[in-house]
Amino acid sequence: MEEKIITLVVLSFEKAHILKSLLETEGVECFLENTNLIQGAISTGVKVRISEVHLESAMKVLEGMMQEELEPVEVENIPPRILLPVDFSEYSRKAAEFAMDWAHELEAELTVFHTYFNPIISTMPFSDTFAYEVNTEEMVMELEEKAKEGMEEMKNFLNKKNEQLDKPVSLKMEMVKGIAEDEIIKFSKVYRPLVIIMGTRGADRKATDLIGSVTAEVMEGTKVPVLAIPENFQYSGLGGMKNLLYATDFQEADFRSLEKLEKLIRPLNITVTCGHVSSKEHSQWDEVRMTGLKEHIKKNYNEELVKCDLIEHEDLFVGIEGYVRDNKIDMLSFTRRKRNLINRIINPNLAKKMLFHSTTPLLVFND
Structure with a gap:
């Protein structure tokens, strides 16, 4: 039977080579595709390819590499900051309005962040040589120019909002080359914001528009809370x-x-309901645990603004959706649990499901 070759992951040039070395150390043969042989330092979107029979071993190596990169950092004595990744779409602009208002209430600095993608130099065998796209440099320059124009428009848009505020928000603009989710996570480690605010659109939209999947990947990869603002949210x-x-x-x-x-x-005067979806089978035990949570809230928070409720339903997803609709919930929040890569692929978590199905802003914390 012929061995099936699959793509394990798509990474930047540097990370792909690091992973290749780690895999080979563990005895997993692999090779890279879409590597720019002439100017490797600027190549992005490199495919790491392996035999399917080595998938389980390769997953463990990849997960170990990811966990090493995502070590938590101390955040003491850091001024309040909000990170706003944008792609200059309409739903991205809606997220910018939300971020601007929240930064004003928190008296926080707001950094607008945009990543523009480097085109991959494709190669294909042709006799004893390779054929290269000759206009790649022009494409890079064009993408950079469009990114600068987009950032200037976003800056003007936010400056107009700033003029209407009694106390202007401190604004910063950052623009980098690379893969969006990788660069957002990398920057957030250094910048250490209170929250990352991103616009998102449903998975049923254009295949070329990846902001939904980018938001989901950032949720998976960062230790910072992420607030996703859906395209159809009426702000x-x-x-x-x-x-x-x-x-x-x-x-x-x-x-x-x-x-x-x-x-x-705290500055927004929002009522928080701690809700738990409980089935009939577990309702008695859930009531006991809810009582413990209520005692914790009584000791630590304003009881007028933090409440508890059991949501009776056999299906977690349907129960939450129904509660959001029936109780006029304006924002939904979860804590994403740490899971291994195999589970992430087989069972997408609830936060990711809600991200692509809800019209309610979703605030995700990481365990």
């Missing part, structure tokens, strides 16, 4: 945000996330 100012549902399963991470959440929304 009428922070004054219209009255109710937030935090979906809890009574894990220790929920208590840490609630502490961060309280700091983020």
Whole structure:
């Protein structure tokens, strides 16, 4: 039977070569595709290819490499900051309005961040030589010029909003080359914002528009809370945000996330409901745990603004959707649990499902 060759992952040039070395050390044969043989330092989107029979071993190596890159950093004594990745679309602009208003309420600095993609230099065998695209440099320059124009328009848009505020928000603009999700995660490690705010659109939209998948990848890869603003969300100012549902399963991470959440929304006067979807089978035990959570809230938070509720439903996803609709929830929040790569592929987590199905802003914390 012929061996099936598959793509394990697509990475930047540097990361692809690091992974190749790690795989070969573990005895997993692999090779790279889309590597720019002439100017390797600027190549992006390099495919790491392996035999399918080595998938499980390769997954473990890849997961180990990812975890090493995502070590948590200390955030003490850092001034309040918000990171706003943009792609200059209409839904990205909606996220910018939200971020601007939130930065004003938190008295936080706002950094607008854009990544423009380097085109891959494709190669194909032709006799004993390779054929290269000769206009790649022009394409890079064109992409950079469009990115600069987009950033200038976004800056003007936000400056106009700034003029309407009693206390202007401190604005910064950052633009880099690379793969969007990689660069956002990398920058957030250095910048250490309170929250990353991103626009997103549904998975049923144009295949060429990747902001939805980029947002999902950033949620998976960063330790910073990520707020996703859906394309169809009707934003009428922070004054219209009255109710937030935090979906809890009574894990220790929920208590840490609630502490961060309280700091983020303290100036907004939003009511937080800690909700848990409970089936009939587990309802009695869930009531006991909910009582414990209520005691914690009573000791640590304003009970008028933080409440608890059991959501009776056999299906977690349907139960949350119904509760959001029936109780006029303006923002939904989860804590994303750490899972291995195989589970991520086989069972996309609830946060990612909600990201592509909801019209409600989704605030995701990481465990």
